[in-house]
Amino acid sequence: MKYTSRIYLGIVFAILYIPILTLILFSFNASESTAVFTGFSLKWYRDLFANPDAFTALRNTLVLAILSALLATVIGTLAAEGIYKIRNKYIKTAITSVTNVPMMNPDIVTGMSMMLFFAAVMAIFKIADYNEIGFAAMLIAHTTFCLPYVILSVLPRINELGDSLSEAAQDLGCTPLSAFLRVKLPNILPSVLSGAVMAFTLSLDDFVISYFIAPPNFQTLPLLIYSMTKKKVKPDMYALSTIIVVTIFILLLISNLKSDKKDAGRKKKRIAAIATAAVAVIAVVAIIFASFAGSGIVASNSDTVTLNVYNWGEYMADGSDSEYGNVNAMFEEYYYEKYGKRIVINYSTYATNEDLFSKLNNSAVSYDIVIPSDYMIEKLIEEDLLLSFDVEADIPNYVNIDDAFKNTYYDKDNVYSVPYTYGMMGIIYNKEMVDETDLEELSWGILWNEKYAGKILQFNNPRDAFATAMYWKGLDVNSTDPEVWDEALSLLVDQKPLLQGYVNDEIFDKMTSGSAAIAPYFVGDYITMAETEGAPDLGFYYPKEGVNYFIDAMCIPKSSKNPEAAKEYINFMLSEAAAVENAMYIGYASPNKLVSENEDYIDYMGEFAIDLLYDTMPDDVNKAYNEVYGTTCYKNFTPDIQTRVNTLWENLKITDSTEIWIHIVSVLIVVSVAGLAIYKTYIEKKRSRDYRMRDKEKKNAKSTVASDKALNNP
Amino acid sequence: MKNKKSLMSSIMAAPHIFWAVLFIVLPLIIVVFYAFTDANGNFSFSNIASLGDYAPIFGLSLELAVIATAICLLIGYPLAYIISKASPKSQKFFMMLLMLPMWTNLLIRTYSIMAILDDGGFLNSIFGAVFNVDEPLFHIVGTKGAVIFGMVYDFLPYMVLPIYTCISKIDKHMWEAASDLGCTPIQTLIKVILPLSMSGIISGVTMVLVPSISTFYISQKLGGGTFEVIGDTIERQFVTGALNVGAAISLIMMILILISITVMNKFSDEDGGIIV
The missing domain is CATH 1.20.5 (Single alpha-helices involved in coiled-coils or other helix-helix interfaces)
Structure with missing residues (x-):
């Protein structure tokens, strides 16, 4: 019996820990891949320690997790006792049902409703700056969704314990309070602690709820990591996870060894002592951390200027990679020299245009800089969310922008946006797995080639996935005719059995590990994949039927508290030094003339990449590019078409997905x-x-x- | 006297009730409001009416969650039982060991699982090398099995924790009494321990079932995106601006979960009905 249970424990823990060991392994990888191990290196640890964002995020995450776990445990334990004492069955059921709502709601609903709630609170109490209540909002939201778990952990134990003990204590002269504290609490302590641990864990890992509530000056670690999924989650995040896990594991071992030496007797007292000590330590750490977190918020009230920048993940040289500079720090310095005033940049990140939209549209958060894509800019203008200003006059460095990227369809008069990057998508293929004869056509059709069934990837978002089918068959990607979309759907339905999956950033690992052979993606990301050490030989082409051109541009939301500093920031990003640094870091093409002519940049990227990124621009740049661009970029959907596309996408996912078992x-x-x-x-x-x-x-x-x-x- | 005492104790729930009304009920009212209005804020049933389209997605999400929960229970119960019989020192150690993987980021954890199970992942490379074949032997990522694995992997601690707490609190004399009365260890487990740990099981099942239904990252990554669960659908409704439909779906989902948990509690045991 003992033997079998040991084997059982061994197997379960082995399965639990193999992925963790894999994670640790990749944190030491020499290349950027998180699917192929190419050699040992400490590069990602160096990067991590040079990365200020990661440490701020880690600190924020811990502060929040500790405080919310503490709060939820106290409120939850008291509540469990109170609920137990309530004798009216209906009241009891009502309270417990309400308590469990945050647990039953998908996180996104809790997040969304909280966001709308806090927007209402700000309107009612006339609070102008979300940064002021942002941390409190995060704490409230986290405590709220941790509460049911604490109660669910404590209540069963209280039910089992019954009343006899505390009644006995009261008969012996205890007040109800001291009976609870001195008799009941020690007895339910293990479940209180497990509730606290669970609350801490949940808060630590929460992404979705924080996502909607987070103020610009309080980005947590999961937010940072998820926002990288537009491009790729770098192994330095693996390194950070490794440090956390290993530290806790060592602490665990030490505490285990220590308690070994002590006398086995007086167990209860020791547990109580340990628990008290743990709570005390946690409280002290929390207060220290909280004062740290607070200092950031307080600083914004003094003579310094704050600028809230909201950008795609991995989309700016922000010091997270030791190879590149930190343009935000460069700007802070520049600003201080020019105006003699300190400026603090609250830099936070998102993963999709739609995420950005829902945040700008529904919440009370104000940002000074956002960098949406073309069609989203159109939508933001329609919704009256962007600030209009005279770009040419206010941004002197605007002359550096290639004329091809001015007077674009979404901003005809150049009054809302300043181009940041641009790019195209195309087909990435594995040269060893794909026959040359199938490449000759240079067509989107290769994504429908049955020969490669099970080796083909497709975008996991309706906009891009539909576009691949529509470009292939010459359909208008911005069509307002529902039937055109139905036709595209039937193509995607045909394609589905051939696919290995619908993916986003997983494409990096799947292509570099040789799991898949063909995938549509963006050219800048192809270059990253092709240059990843240990990756198979990857090729790329622009399908002849036409491709999507996108432009991401810097804009100032109407809610901006500091538009003048925002303009200064945009202007700085167009300067040669900052623009070159960003272009190298991101790997996408830059609309800035100073970049594409910069020799360091050309050297760094290499001829191959420069050709792919820039030679696709027609010779007669100004007119032709805009013409080409105008016909193949995405435009904002009408609400009807948006609903239609959503429905069709769901139909696609439902079709033929039955596995009978x-x-x-x-x-x-x-x-x-x-x-x-x-x-x-x-x-x-x-x-x-x-x-x-x-x-x-x-x-x-x-x-x-x-x-x-x-x-x-x- | 008795009444007064219980009233005093009920006051302990007051902070929670205050909290719940302010931060649970009010936001919930917002969800209900959105579910029954159209984009212009006018009262409308069209969101609720359109929900029929989502029935297959609802069904699939429920099925996956039920299977994952059952597996969690089958794996988790023996685990909790074995741990509770270990020495107090190892008990603490094992429980922390169980929680530790949860302290790494969910997304990174999921990527690591993919690195192992993918067509070009470790598992296939190792077996490919052993049996000298080029084609991947196991196609796991992209199937529903992989999604269930991911759910079990992520939510197992939520099953083990409450059951363990429950079992470890059972009076040790119960074991002796049972064996004195002629029970084999297996009989003791089934006839004595299992009924006594029922409230832990119910807590565990709830804590696993509910997040399994509404998860979306696990299914997106490990399921290869080839099918959708209700969490994906709600997420897309919200981010594409269709707040009202998203709210309607989540409202119905909440009601469904509430009903199923109530039914489950009815059957559980005499006093367990109040846990949820």
């Missing part, structure tokens, strides 16, 4: 659970009937005896 197994489980429940109630009923029968018989027997006696004694 899922139905069978789940039905079996439900049936057997129901069967057990019915059997149990049956047994109980039968038993209670039996008891009643027995009682009756006994009574009968008694009465017979009595009547016998009565008969015998006349």
Whole structure:
């Protein structure tokens, strides 16, 4: 028995820890890949320690997790005791049901509703700057979704414990409060602690809820990591995870060894002492951290200027990679020299245009700089969310921008946006896995080639996925005719059985590890993949039927508190030094003339990359590019078409996704659970009937005896 | 006297009730409001009416979550039982060991699972080298099995924790009494320990079932994006600006979960009905 249980434990923990060991392994990878190990290196640890964003994020995450776990544990434990004492069944059910709402809601609903709630709070109390209440909002949101887990952990134990102990204590002279603190609490302590650990864990890992609530000056680690999924999550994040896990593991071992030496007796007292010490330490650390976090917020009130920048993840040389400079720090310095005033940049990041939109549209957060794509700029202008200003006059460095990127369809008069990057998508293929004859056509059709069934990838977002089909068949990607979209859907349905999957950033790992052979993606990212050490030989082409051109541009939201500093920032980003640094870091093409002519940049990127990135621009740049661009870029959907595309995308995901065993197994489980429940109630009923029968018989027997006696004694 | 005492104790729930009304009920009202209005804020049933389209997605999400929960219970119960019988020192150690993987980021953890299970991942490379084949032997990522694996991997601690807490609190004399009365260890487990740990099981099932239904990153990454679960759908509705439809879907989902948990509690045991 002992032996089998050891084996069992061994197997379960092995499965739990193999992915963790893999994670640790890749944190030491020599290349950027997180799917192929090419050699040992400490590069990512060096990068991590040079990365100011990562440490700020880590600090924020820990502060939040500790404080919210503490708060949730205190409120939750008291609540569990209170709920237990409530005798009215309906009130009890009502309270517990409400408590569990945040647990039952998908995170995104909790996040969204909280965001709308805080927007209302700010409107009611006339709070102008979300940064002021942002941390409190995060703390409230995290505590709220941790609460049900604490209660769910503590309540069963209180139920089991019953009243007898605390009643005894009260009979012996305890007040109800001291009976709770001195008798009940020590008894329920293990479940209180496990509730606290669970709350801490949940808060630590939460992305979705924080995403909607986070103020510009408080980015947590999960937010930082998820925002990288537009491009790629770098191994320095693996390094950070490794440090966290290993540190905790070592602490665990030490505490285990130490407690070994102590006497085994007086266990309860020791547990209580450890718990008190732990709470004290946590509280002290939390206060220290909180004062740190607070200092950032307070600083914004003094003479310094704050600028809230909201950008794509991995989309600016922000010092997160030791190879490149930190343009934000460069700007802070520049600003101080020019104006003699300190400026603080709150830099935070997002992963999709739609995420950015929902944040700008629904929340009370104000940003000074955002960098959306073309069609999203159109949408933001329509919704009246962007500040209009005279770009040419206000941004002197605007002359550096190639004329081809001015007077674009989304901003005809150049009053909303300043181009930041541009690029195109095309087909990436594995040269070893794809036959040359299939490449000759240079067509999107290769994504429908049955020869490569199971080796083809497709975008996991409706906009880009539909576009591949539409470009292939010469359909208008901005069509307002529903039938055109139906036609594109049928193409995607045909393609589905051939696909290995619909992916976003996983494409980096899948292509560099040789899991997949063909994928559509952006040219800048292809260059990163092709240059990844240990990757197979990857090729790229622009399909002849036409490709998507995108432009990402810097804009100032209407909600900006500091548009003048924002303009200064935009202007600085167009200067040669900053623009070159960014272009090298991002790897996408730059619309800045100073960049494409900069020799360091050309050297760094290499001829191959420069050709791919820039030679696709027609010779007669100004007119031709805009013409080409105008026909193949994405435009903002009308609400009807947006709904239509959403529905079609869902249809695509539903079609042919049945794996019969899922139905069978789940039905079996439900049936057997129901069967057990019915059997149990049956047994109980039968038993209670039996008891009643027995009682009756006994009574009968008694009465017979009595009547016998009565008969015998006349 | 008795009433007064329980009233005093009920006051302990007051901070929570205050908190719940302010930060749970009010935001919930916002969700309900959105579910029953159109984009212009007018009252409308069209969101609720359109929900029929999502039935297959609802169904699939439920099925996956039910299977994942069942597996978690099957793996987690013995685990909790074995751990609870270890020495107090190792108990603490094992429980922390169980929670530790959760302290790495969910996304990075999922990528690491992919690096192992993918067509070109470690598992296939190793077996490919052993059996000298080029083609991947196991196609795991992109199937529903992979999604279930991911759910079990991520939510197992939420199953083990409450069950363990429950079992470890069972009076040790119960074991002796049972064996004195002639129970084999297996019989003791089934007839004595299992019924006594029922409240832990119910907590565990709830804590695993609910997040499994609404998760979306696991299914997106490990499922290869070839099918959708309800979490994906709600997310897309929200980010593409269709707040009202998203709110309607989540409202219905909440009601469904509430009903299923209530039913489950009815059957659980006499006093367990109040856990959720």
